[in-house]
Amino acid sequence: MISKSNSNLSGLAIILVDLQEKLLSGIHNKKQLLNSVRLLIQSAKLFEINIVLTEQVPEKLGNTDLFLSELLPCSNVVAKNSFSVFGSDSFKNYLKSAETNHIVLCGIETSICIYLSAIDARRAGMEVTILYDCVGGRREDDSRITLDKLELAGCHIMPLESFLYGLMGNADCPHFKMISKLVKER
DSSP states (O other): OOOGGGOOGGGEEEEEEOOBHHHHTTOTTHHHHHHHHHHHHHHHHHHTOEEEEEEESHHHHOOBOHHHHTTSOGGGEEEESSSSGGGOHHHHHHHHHTTOOEEEEEEEOIIIIIHHHHHHHHHTTOEEEEEEEEEEOSSHHHHHHHHHHHHHTTOEEEOHHHHHHHHHOSTTSTTHHHHHHHHHHO
16 A cells, blocks of 8 residues: 555556557446546656556557547557556566556456456565556446455555545645645546
């Protein structure tokens, strides 16, 4: 779990999994998911947390939703054809070079790519946080059951706001006013 008092943000990376327009079309609560991920991106940039974006077979499924991609640097985009992000050598090499030991998983689909990625990360000895309002699936029940299983596997499951306020630690954080404003606009 993240809190400003006990964490080293340099080992942390936010992984945005497969938020492509074609894949998002069937996702339950798509609009709410996109708004939550947008808030996460804006906040992560304030803390200068590494953000990695994955795209599932982009030559067939297209690129990341424009609502999000306009906020992201193009340099940390990893194309993949595996369901787990850890099936990509480029992804694993990036995490290793950035000395990442804790990932925050967001994106789609909870019961497939998020699940398999979280399990692979735990097997690799990494800490995993999943922001339940920043992941989505086609079937709400599948997502709920999957998150329960991932919690039993040692993943931290929490809402975005808990994560953000944990990063800040207290109201003296220099980003408190900006993040509070973004949260209220959500």
